[in-house]
Amino acid sequence: MTQRRYLQVDVFAERAGAGNPLAVVLDCEGLDDATMQAIARWTRLPETTFVFAPPAPEASYGVRIFSPRREVPFAGHPSVGTAHAVLEAGLTVPRDGLLWQQGVAGLLPLSVTGEGAQRSIAVRTPRARVIETTTAADPRLRHALRGLALANAPIALVDGGRRWWLVALRDEAAVRSAHPFWGAISSLAKNSDSMGVFVYARADAGNDYELAVRAFVGAPAQFEDAASGAANATLAAWLASQGVLPGREGRYRVSQGREVGYDAVLELNVDADGEVWSGGHVVTVIRGMLDW
Numbered sequence: 001m002t003q004r005r006y007l008q009v010d011v012f013a014e015r016a017g018a019g020n021p022l023a024v025v026l027d028c029e030g031l032d033d034a035t036m037q038a039i040a041r042w043t044r045l046p047e048t049t050f051v052f053a054p055p056a057p058e059a060s061y062g063v064r065i066f067s068p069r070r071e072v073p074f075a076g077h078p079s080v081g082t083a084h085a086v087l088e089a090g091l092t093v094p095r096d097g098l099l100w101q102q103g104v105a106g107l108l109p110l111s112v113t114g115e116g117a118q119r120s121i122a123v124r125t126p127r128a129r130v131i132e133t134t135t136a137a138d139p140r141l142r143h144a145l146r147g148l149a150l151a152n153a154p155i156a157l158v159d160g161g162r163r164w165w166l167v168a169l170r171d172e173a174a175v176r177s178a179h180p181f182w183g184a185i186s187s188l189a190k191n192s193d194s195m196g197v198f199v200y201a202r203a204d205a206g207n208d209y210e211l212a213v214r215a216f217v218g219a220p221a222q223f224e225d226a227a228s229g230a231a232n233a234t235l236a237a238w239l240a241s242q243g244v245l246p247g248r249e250g251r252y253r254v255s256q257g258r259e260v261g262y263d264a265v266l267e268l269n270v271d272a273d274g275e276v277w278s279g280g281h282v283v284t285v286i287r288g289m290l291d292w
Contacts, residue, residue, distance in 0.1 A: 110122065
């Protein structure tokens with residue numbers, strides 16, 4: 001029986017239990033696709049990542065990302081959490097403040113600032129593209145958006161590695177009190193080849209974050225995501241294209257997950273080149289060995 005190092009971490013969190021959980025398996029040479037999928041199904045976490053030796057000279061490490069159902073080309077919280085795990089395990093060190101992750105989505109940089117509990121990691125996400133814009137009068141959206149207090153803003157379907165309907169609500173209270181109609185959101189997700197509906201609003205004055213968001217995943221399962229780096233990066237790209245980024249100099253903080261028992265904080269940055277970086281803090285909760 002082969003033992004492999006195994007961690008469970010909490011991503012976009014400064015304390016255990018606040019962020020989005022992730023399993024990370026190190027030393028994965030020799031694992032085939034079926035075995036990785038079986039392990040990811042067994043962990044029953046949103047995603048499990050598998051770390052390999054660098055597949056190219058410019059890469060810091062290789063990674064594969066699996067949900068319990070399928071392999072995922074890119075996701076934000078698994079990328080950030082895996083970077084934290086390989087640093088903690090001493091598998092690599094940043095070069096000029098960057099790690100380079102090689103995965104299905106290609107070679108992606110991750111910025112690393114600070115050390116220990118103060119360390120923050122952000123992944124430069126794939127370039128987002130606007131598929132279409134529409135309004136709440138669109139018959140495809142009418143049932144999925146039922147009961148939401150909408151803002152006077154266009155609704156956009158945007159692809160940033162994963163495709164989301166981005167919907168602005170009137171204020172933070174409208175985000176916090178939203179009740180999703182899961183059947184309609186699931187139908188919308190399947191019919192538009194999207195993840196579902198991502199709602200957002202400016203935060204109330206006095207908070208230490210600029211946006212409040214919620215991610216209603218409609219397919220392949222129905223659930224509310226505790227913290228989504230990719231969805232928030234997609235939203236950042238959309239807001240930048242509209243000239244309505246919150247915060248200062250392209251940087252802002254996002255609150256997500258409170259409605260499902262979490263309290264994640266994500267840090268977004270749209271740099272001078274228009275690239276979106278999505279990240280935050282990571283906490284290791286479990287360190288051990290996997291016998292498989």
